[in-house]
Amino acid sequence: MMDLARLALTRTALLSLPLLALACGGNDKPPVKDPPQATLSVTQTNVVGTKVTVTVSATGCDQIDSLSIYDQDTFIKAVAYPGIGQVPVDILSNELQYKRGIAAYLSLRAKVVCTDARENYSQPQPVTFFPVAEVIDAPEGAQVVTDAFVAEGSGGSVSFIGCGNDINGIPSLYRVTKTGPSITEKSVRMPFLCTTATVITPPNPVSGKRWIWTPNAGAFAFDKDLNITARTDYLVDLLAVGLDGDALVYDAGAGGEDKAIYRIGHQSASPPIAYKWKAPVRGFAITTPVATTEGVVMVASVTADGAPSGRARIVVSKISYGGQNGAGGGTEAGAYLMKEFASADTIPTTSPPGTFSVDGTLLYVSFGLAGATTEVLACKTQADGCEGTAQRWTQPPVLPAQIVVTVPFANNSRLAAIAPQRVYILDASTGAVLNKDQAPLTPTGALVVNQIQSGGGGQFPEAFYLLNSAVAQPNLPSPQPLEIVATEKASNGELFRYQINAGSMSAAVDDEGTLWLRVGTKLVRPLSLSDYRRVQQ
Numbered sequence: 001m002m003d004l005a006r007l008a009l010t011r012t013a014l015l016s017l018p019l020l021a022l023a024c025g026g027n028d029k030p031p032v033k034d035p036p037q038a039t040l041s042v043t044q045t046n047v048v049g050t051k052v053t054v055t056v057s058a059t060g061c062d063q064i065d066s067l068s069i070y071d072q073d074t075f076i077k078a079v080a081y082p083g084i085g086q087v088p089v090d091i092l093s094n095e096l097q098y099k100r101g102i103a104a105y106l107s108l109r110a111k112v113v114c115t116d117a118r119e120n121y122s123q124p125q126p127v128t129f130f131p132v133a134e135v136i137d138a139p140e141g142a143q144v145v146t147d148a149f150v151a152e153g154s155g156g157s158v159s160f161i162g163c164g165n166d167i168n169g170i171p172s173l174y175r176v177t178k179t180g181p182s183i184t185e186k187s188v189r190m191p192f193l194c195t196t197a198t199v200i201t202p203p204n205p206v207s208g209k210r211w212i213w214t215p216n217a218g219a220f221a222f223d224k225d226l227n228i229t230a231r232t233d234y235l236v237d238l239l240a241v242g243l244d245g246d247a248l249v250y251d252a253g254a255g256g257e258d259k260a261i262y263r264i265g266h267q268s269a270s271p272p273i274a275y276k277w278k279a280p281v282r283g284f285a286i287t288t289p290v291a292t293t294e295g296v297v298m299v300a301s302v303t304a305d306g307a308p309s310g311r312a313r314i315v316v317s318k319i320s321y322g323g324q325n326g327a328g329g330g331t332e333a334g335a336y337l338m339k340e341f342a343s344a345d346t347i348p349t350t351s352p353p354g355t356f357s358v359d360g361t362l363l364y365v366s367f368g369l370a371g372a373t374t375e376v377l378a379c380k381t382q383a384d385g386c387e388g389t390a391q392r393w394t395q396p397p398v399l400p401a402q403i404v405v406t407v408p409f410a411n412n413s414r415l416a417a418i419a420p421q422r423v424y425i426l427d428a429s430t431g432a433v434l435n436k437d438q439a440p441l442t443p444t445g446a447l448v449v450n451q452i453q454s455g456g457g458g459q460f461p462e463a464f465y466l467l468n469s470a471v472a473q474p475n476l477p478s479p480q481p482l483e484i485v486a487t488e489k490a491s492n493g494e495l496f497r498y499q500i501n502a503g504s505m506s507a508a509v510d511d512e513g514t515l516w517l518r519v520g521t522k523l524v525r526p527l528s529l530s531d532y533r534r535v536q537q
Contacts, residue, residue, distance in 0.1 A: 036060030038067065038122040039086075040110035046500055048130045048519050052091040054108060056081070056122075061114035070109045071096065072124070079110075093131035098535050102496040103130035130498040132517075134525040136183065144183065144523035145176050147480070148451075150200050151510035158510050160523070163194035163212065173212060175226055178523075188226045192217040192233075196478050199239070207245025207266050216254065219247060221266040229267045232275075242291040242321060246276070250285045250299075261289060261299060261319060263326055276326025279319045282335065284349045286314065290360035295321050296333055298360040298381055302351035304343070312343035314351055316363055316381045338363055338379045338386050353405050356381070357428070358412040362392060366403040366417065374403040376417055378431060393431035399424050401440070409454035410461045414490075420448040423466060425490035436493035441485055443468035444499060450481045451506070458513020460488045460529050465507055465515070480504030484517065488529040496532050 038058045056079055058067050067081040069089065074097055079089055091108075098104050106129055110122040138144045146162030153159050159177045166172065171190040176183060190212075198214045209229060213219035213236045220231035230247075238250035245266040253259035262275040283303025290298045297319040307313045316336045322329020341352060353366045363379045365386070375398050379386035401419035408415050408428060415426040422440035424433050435441070443449060447468040455463025467481035483499040484507060503520040510516065517524040526532075 033116075033118065034060060035120040036064075036112045036114050036118055038110040038112040038120055040069065040108055040122045040125055042108070042125050042127055045126060046128045048103075048132055048498070048517075048522065048524055049135050050093060050132065052106070052108075052127055052129050053088055054091065054125070055086045055088050056110045057086045058110070058112035060120075061112065061116075061118070063115045065113045065115045066111075067113075068111045070111055070121075071104075072107045072109070074099070076108075093129075096129070096131075102532055102535060103128050103498040128499075130496075130526075132524050132526045133528075136178070136523040136525075138183070138521065141521060143518075143521040145518050146174055147504065147518070148196070148198070148506050149176075149508050149518065150202075151508040151514075151516050152203065154510045154512040154514060158514075158516075160508065160516070161200060161210070163190060163198055163200075165194055173222065173226055186226055188222075188228065191220065191228075191231060196480070201239070201241050204241055204245035204266070206243065209245055209266055211239060211241060211247050211266075213239045213247075213249075218272075219249065219264070221245070221247065230265055231268075231272045232262070232264045233272045234262060234264075238285055238288045240289045240291060240297075242297075243293065244324065248289050248291060248297055249275075250281070250289065252284060259284070261285075261297065261330075263322070263329060265326075277322060277330030279330040279332070282315050282317055283347075286351045286354045287356060287363075290356045290358070291321055292360045297321055298356060300338070300354050300356065300363050302348050304346065304348055307340060307343075310342060310344065311340050312345070312348035312351065313340050314338040314354060314363075314365060316379075318382075334382070336382060337384045338381075339365060339367075339377070341367070353403060355406045355408065357408050362428075364406045364408070364415060366406060368402060369398065372400070372402055374399050374401060374417070374419075376403065376406065376415075376426065376431065378428070392429075395431065397424075397426060397431045397433055399433070407452060407454065409464065414462060414464075416452065416454075416464060418449055418452065423449065423452075423464075425462075425464065425487075434490040436491055439493070441466055441487060441490075441494060443485065444483055444497070446471065447483055450479070453507045453509060453515075455488075456509040456513045457511060460513055462489045463487065463509075463513065463515075463529060464490070467505065467507060469504075481506065486515075486529070486532075488533060492533065495529060495536070 037060050041055045067079040069076045106127040107124040109124050113119040145160045146164040149160045149162035161175050163173050171194040172187045174187045176185050201211045209221045209223050211221050216235045218233045219236050221229045234251045236249050237252045240248040247264040249262045260278045262278045283301045285301050299317045318333040320329050320331050320333050355364045365377045367375045377396050378392035380390050383390035401422040403417045405418050415428045417424045424440050450469035451467040453465040466485040468483040469479040469481045485497045486495045488495050506518045508516050515526050
């Protein structure tokens with residue numbers, strides 16, 4: 001016999017299942033939608049210019065509420081998005097917040113928001129952006145200016161002068177002139193090689209000419225139209241320009257000539273020309289000579305003459321400049337002992353780094369001390385000993401670095417003391433360190449100072465620029481700068497820093513103090529220095 005009670009209970013349980021399912025609503029709950037997708041891409045990860053251009057898109061929304069661009073979590077701008085496809089977007093320099101320095105190191109993301117509140121970010125794209133006022137490109141990717149160059153004039157008619165070797169190795173001197181947006185070029189073949197060590201002097205205010213020289217190769221004078229007006233084939237080691245535009249050439253005698261200073265005229269009908277006079281040098285010159293308004297040439301040299309065994313002397317000699325034709329020039333008018341130092345060489349050829357002030361009244365000498373420190377002295381050039389009243393500074397600075405060169409600038413009021421990875425700016429009247437918080441300007445990481453550029457005239461005479469490169473390696477070409485570090489005034493600290501990963505850069509300042517940069521093949525006019533400082537404040 002069936003258990004009627006248990007059967008009734010089973011039926012009741014079975015009948016209750018669909019009723020319970022109906023009571024729970026069944027399986028009609030809508031599925032959760034996937035998040036929308038945003039994309040952001042860049043064509044350049046290192047941009048020098050007036051804007052950064054990116055491409056953005058979005059998918060996955062029934063209707064898009066917004067599409068925006070961010071730098072990490074900082075909103076930059078909204079995008080007028082048509083709802084389909086990829087759209088290019090320009091991010092202008094004034095739309096960015098420079099929280100991590102200039103150049104800006106950006107991490108760009110696109111954010112899409114749907115009308116149903118779903119949202120998502122794209123993957124971040126790293127971009128370095130250095131905002132500038134103007135970028136000039138040459139046709140077909142050619143280089144606008146030479147690797148190294150000087151700037152002449154200002155405004156819309158500024159010119160850029162430099163030398164280079166063509167594809168056949170033929171050296172030429174070039175002038176590139178900017179007239180409005182257009183670029184014109186003129187060139188003349190050089191009688192000697194152009195190298196990374198080639199130097200172009202400032203224009204002489206009397207002759208209107210410049211000199212260009214390559215160490216151990218030669219030198220020539222040229223006018224504003226690149227006409228060569230004088231030339232020497234001496235194996236030049238140092239070259240200065242006299243007040244009238246003649247060259248003062250130092251030849252250390254490597255080519256068999258006498259070790260001497262030569263005065264070379266800035267014009268002649270038949271170059272190469274003979275010297276107007278030559279004067280012997282006491283030992284070996286240690287820095288570029290200076291012609292003064294007193295009609296003399298100041299020459300600093302290192303010599304063992306008169307020094308005890310194991311010692312050498314730094315001596316400053318005064319050599320008469322002479323008349324227009326050189327008459328009366330080339331004779332020593334006085335000599336002064338600056339300092340004596342230990343030297344193991346029987347014939348010393350090197351000394352502690354020394355540099356004349358612009359007017360030749362001081363010789364700055366950097367003496368290395370224990371513990372990788374350096375004492376910088378300002379020795380009066382017409383007095384012996386560099387002590388007491390013969391030393392300009394009451395308290396000469398001792399800097400925590402091995403100074404390798406000093407550079408006077410800002411109309412002789414400032415002195416840059418340069419070590420491979422540290423640069424101190426000194427008050428030339430007192431020797432006081434002017435850097436903000438006494439902290440030096442420094443290259444990034446393992447880079448070292450390769451070149452420097454001072455501010456010139458204009459609104460910021462104390463501006464100073466470091467051009468930094470990798471460390472030189474034996475038997476390899478000299479590395480070119482990859483980074484620029486700037487200050488408009490040492491007491492304000494660093495103004496901006498910009499680095500590229502490949503290629504090279506160089507810098508020049510025009511007659512108004514405007515900075516011009518070559519970045520790879522491009523010619524760049526940065527923003528005014530006050531604009532960069534304003535962004536940092």
